[in-house]
Amino acid sequence: MPTSTEISHSALHTHFAEVKQQIKHAAEAANRSIDSIALLAVSKTKPASAIAELYGAGQRQFGENYVQEALDKITELHELTDIIWHFIGPLQSNKTKDVAENFDWVHSIDREKLVRRLNDQRPAKRGPLNILIQVNIDNEASKAGVGLHDINALAASIASADRLQLRGIMAIPNPEATAKEQEHSFQQLQKAYRQLQEQHSEVDTLSLGMSNDLELAIKYGSTMVRVGTALFGARNK
Numbered sequence: 001m002p003t004s005t006e007i008s009h010s011a012l013h014t015h016f017a018e019v020k021q022q023i024k025h026a027a028e029a030a031n032r033s034i035d036s037i038a039l040l041a042v043s044k045t046k047p048a049s050a051i052a053e054l055y056g057a058g059q060r061q062f063g064e065n066y067v068q069e070a071l072d073k074i075t076e077l078h079e080l081t082d083i084i085w086h087f088i089g090p091l092q093s094n095k096t097k098d099v100a101e102n103f104d105w106v107h108s109i110d111r112e113k114l115v116r117r118l119n120d121q122r123p124a125k126r127g128p129l130n131i132l133i134q135v136n137i138d139n140e141a142s143k144a145g146v147g148l149h150d151i152n153a154l155a156a157s158i159a160s161a162d163r164l165q166l167r168g169i170m171a172i173p174n175p176e177a178t179a180k181e182q183e184h185s186f187q188q189l190q191k192a193y194r195q196l197q198e199q200h201s202e203v204d205t206l207s208l209g210m211s212n213d214l215e216l217a218i219k220y221g222s223t224m225v226r227v228g229t230a231l232f233g234a235r236n237k
């Protein structure tokens with residue numbers, strides 16, 4: 001029997017099918033193509049075996065929040081060479097080297113110093129590191145991210161860095177906000193994303209939506225939903 005924190009394989013497969021269905025329905029409701037929305041499986045606190053299981057079912061993109069925990073899993077799963085690893089947690093500058101060397105994407109860039117360090121530390125042989133600017137859309141003190149007015153300057157610096165590829169914006173809207181406030185935040189993000197695309201034609205990713213708000217995110221143009229709990233169950237401590 002699996003322990004209470006370790007999801008059974010059959011439950012994982014059921015959740016995977018359900019989440020994909022939910023994305024499909026949200027895409028249809030928004031009159032969008034299902035192919036325009038990627039699923040990022042957020043595997044923080046979950047064992048490498050759960051990632052391998054979902055990989056076996058066809059999932060390739062995985063998101064991790066803690067550098068050391070992620071490195072352990074990346075090492076353990078090194079034979080699955082086409083996994084795409086996304087770093088989505090708060091990034092301290094003393095951890096940028098590990099991230100530059102081991103990940104394919106970073107969603108949480110909110111300052112110049114991280115841009116400089118990641119660019120310097122990205123190994124040339126790995127190709128450009130894909131970068132999303134984290135936007136603190138609801139000005140929450142507890143969250144990382146730049147304000148809407150600071151996106152352009154940071155985008156320009158990422159776009160001019162040789163070993164980085166600017167891809168777009170990531171945000172975590174406040175789940176406690178009222179429905180009306182939430183709609184407003186999602187709308188502002190969609191607008192900021194479109195403005196960024198006008199200035200940087202390479203921008204193609206709006207990383208928005210988690211287990212509880214992925215439908216709203218898809219309504220407002222998300223191209224990548226980051227789903228943890230709905231796939232893997234509640235987080236392990």
Ligand SMILES: *Cc1c(COP(=O)(O)O)cnc(C)c1O
Nearest residue numbers: 042088210211226227228229230
């Ligand atoms: C943990 C986390 C997620 C997944 O959240 P769920 O509510 O479990 O789907 C998504 N994005 C970020 C940045 C996270 O830290």
